Amino acid sequence: MDHLIRFLAENSHIKYATPSSPEFDSLRLGYILVENVIPAIIVRPQSAEDVAALVSVLTSNDLPFSIRVGGHDLSGRSQVHGAVTIDLRDIAYIHVDDAAHTARLGGGVLIADLIKELEHHGMVTPTGTIPSVGYVGWAAHGGYGFLSTQYGFGADQILGARVVDCHGQILDANEDMLTAIRGAGGLLGVIVEVTIKVYPLDKVLAGVIIYESTDLAATIKHYNDQYRQMKSEGFPSALSLYQSVLNGPTGKAVTILFAWASSDIDAGWKWLHKLQAWSPVALSTVAPTTMASFTLASEQVVPKHAYGTMFTVSVYELTPEIVDVICQYALLHPNDPSTFLGMHELRSCTPQPSADSVVCARSPHFMFEIGATAQARDMVDGAIEWGRALHGALLQSQPENIIPSTYLPLTEPALVDIKAIYGNKFEFLRNVKQQYDPRNVFKHALVQL
Ligand SMILES: Cc1cc2nc3c(=O)[nH]c(=O)nc-3n(C[C@H](O)[C@H](O)[C@H](O)COP(=O)(O)OP(=O)(O)OC[C@H]3O[C@@H](n4cnc5c(N)ncnc54)[C@H](O)[C@@H]3O)c2cc1C
Numbered sequence: 001m002d003h004l005i006r007f008l009a010e011n012s013h014i015k016y017a018t019p020s021s022p023e024f025d026s027l028r029l030g031y032i033l034v035e036n037v038i039p040a041i042i043v044r045p046q047s048a049e050d051v052a053a054l055v056s057v058l059t060s061n062d063l064p065f066s067i068r069v070g071g072h073d074l075s076g077r078s079q080v081h082g083a084v085t086i087d088l089r090d091i092a093y094i095h096v097d098d099a100a101h102t103a104r105l106g107g108g109v110l111i112a113d114l115i116k117e118l119e120h121h122g123m124v125t126p127t128g129t130i131p132s133v134g135y136v137g138w139a140a141h142g143g144y145g146f147l148s149t150q151y152g153f154g155a156d157q158i159l160g161a162r163v164v165d166c167h168g169q170i171l172d173a174n175e176d177m178l179t180a181i182r183g184a185g186g187l188l189g190v191i192v193e194v195t196i197k198v199y200p201l202d203k204v205l206a207g208v209i210i211y212e213s214t215d216l217a218a219t220i221k222h223y224n225d226q227y228r229q230m231k232s233e234g235f236p237s238a239l240s241l242y243q244s245v246l247n248g249p250t251g252k253a254v255t256i257l258f259a260w261a262s263s264d265i266d267a268g269w270k271w272l273h274k275l276q277a278w279s280p281v282a283l284s285t286v287a288p289t290t291m292a293s294f295t296l297a298s299e300q301v302v303p304k305h306a307y308g309t310m311f312t313v314s315v316y317e318l319t320p321e322i323v324d325v326i327c328q329y330a331l332l333h334p335n336d337p338s339t340f341l342g343m344h345e346l347r348s349c350t351p352q353p354s355a356d357s358v359v360c361a362r363s364p365h366f367m368f369e370i371g372a373t374a375q376a377r378d379m380v381d382g383a384i385e386w387g388r389a390l391h392g393a394l395l396q397s398q399p400e401n402i403i404p405s406t407y408l409p410l411t412e413p414a415l416v417d418i419k420a421i422y423g424n425k426f427e428f429l430r431n432v433k434q435q436y437d438p439r440n441v442f443k444h445a446l447v448q449l
Contacts, residue, residue, distance in 0.1 A: 003061045007057045027087060030068070032074060044087045046090050054086060059441050064082075067444075068085050069107070069136060088106070088192070091193075092110070094106070098123075101199065102198060108136075110131065111131045115131065115295055121198075123200055124147060148344070149237045149350050182357030187449075188432065204259060204261050208255060209283075210250050216252055219253075220245065238267075241256055243255075244341060258272065260272070307376075309412060311415075316366075336383060338374050361403055363403070369410060371383075405420055
């Protein structure tokens, strides 16, 4: 550690905080409140060159380190007790190329900052539902979210990347490295920059629909019956629907995030009216807006931190059997505002990726986010018990409907099966890891082979 402290003294533009620094606790904070993981020091490089120099100092002195940006890993895996945290949040530049429809951004950019900048250019790109998530952590591990039905996964937007490798060198990722980065994140190094696809789109029709849910199970069942029926007739790719059950302003309710991503707003209203006719609506905020305003609005309602964890399972279809399980556990849903069940959908209209990746869950499916999280510390055990039981019941209800590959960022560490997650891409990943990081310098990356 003395070598690192000396290095930091010689490079005073690299900010850092130790556990005795006043800003340490706020810098350490992530979405999941983990009290017993205290890094030895948090360093804040200002450039790719700083990251490269840090990786060299750390590896040559055998100091363990992890990479952190938005801090939204559900198991707090971006910080390690007693290790060095490299916090990339100051590497947050965003350059949009309006003509090429691309954006080049620093590895520490948050989704909130990206979508605000894209809005200035009349552009959008798929992102997750929560703006405080780090963009690279989201996209490079797969990236489910708004606009995926229209433009694909987050990983499919990555055109290029700059990486600090295990020797502390800054490299432009070659095709093999890029394939690995599209789904396996920081397996091969620190991603200090990505170039991504962006799309011209000014206005969208978007907002939240909360259905009247006095009889919660009946509302869930009814929504899904209607959904199944309408899906068989075909949904347009411009329509994103994120179904959730959560404790909102009207109590426990079926809550839909609705986004119509097309400049043909009139067609969007027609779809909205169809959806609103499915069941009585208690509250709707859907209106012409921008993707950025819609996504940023969640900052007002979604808690910034929570205790607990998340469980996930992916199913091919939301069959009546799966919906029955959801109904059963909705009735047992704890009353905490952070406990929720949400469902991302990958629909058959999703465009095929134009470049190779290691994301192998490509068939149409639903990815469940079981938020076994709680605002109140005394609610967390109940939330975890509920989440675990719901997860188990979903797995058991229809084994043939379950996708073997789970979504790594949301998979509880004890349940991670890397071979199942990466399927036929696993051997490729093993080979590139052996080639580019044979000593496993990046041993605290999410993907451990
Ligand atoms: C409330 C909430 C909502 C979420 N919603 C969605 C959603 O809608 N869709 C979805 O797909 N996922 C979602 N997630 C999961 C989230 O996208 C992943 O956990 C993502 O990895 C978080 O990135 P981060 O930078 O915020 O977190 P961190 O904890 O800082 O990082 C997560 C992992 O990514 C690595 N990493 C991050 N940036 C880099 C980089 N530049 N170089 C190398 N490694 C890096 C870290 O080392 C760590 O292993 C959600 C999570 C939460 C808590």
